[in-house]
Amino acid sequence: MKKVFYLSTCDTCxxxxxxxxxxxxxxxxxxxxxxxxxxxxxxxxxxxxxxxxLLNKRARIYKQLDLKNRELSEDETKALILEHYTLLKRPVFVYDEKVFIGNSKTTKTALQDFFNES
Incomplete structure (x- = not known):
């Protein structure tokens, strides 16, 4: 897979x-x-x-649903991400076997190194 999952309304993405x-x-x-x-x-x-x-704990819906005070199973977490697209931590870059998730400084540096090396 060679894909980036992002939100077009997200300035950080x-x-x-x-x-x-x-x-x-x-x-x-x-x-x-x-x-x-x-x-x-x-x-x-x-x-x-x-x-x-893969769960975005900074999403507004995460706070609205009070998810920090719930012990979510893997199946519940999957269902929530599928139901509320903003709960997917983003951006997510997949390039063959390499996966980069989120916008932390470490992830951004790794992305820079991977995609801008040529």
Whole structure:
């Protein structure tokens, strides 16, 4: 898979994508317009070992649903991400076997190194 999952209304996502020298074979999927599928989410989970690692704990809906005070199972976490696209930590870059999730400084540096090395 060669894809980036992002939110077009997210300035941080746009800034990160614009800062990279992305290859032409990388598909960009705006999760607001084209939700992540169950199969795509399962693929990501296999790469990171847990749906909880894909959960955006800064999303407004996370606070509204008071999820920090709940012990979520993997299945519940998956269902929530599929139901509320903003609960997917983003951006998520997948390029063959490499997966980069989120916008932490470490992740942004790794993305820069991976996509801008040429």
């Amino acid at each position: 746009k800034k990160i994508i614009d800062s990279l020298n992305l290859p032409n074979d990388l598909t960009q999927q705006d999760i607001k317009k084209n939700n992540i599928s169950s199969a795509e989410l399962e693929f990501l989970k296999e790469q990171v070992n847990s749906y909880k690692d």
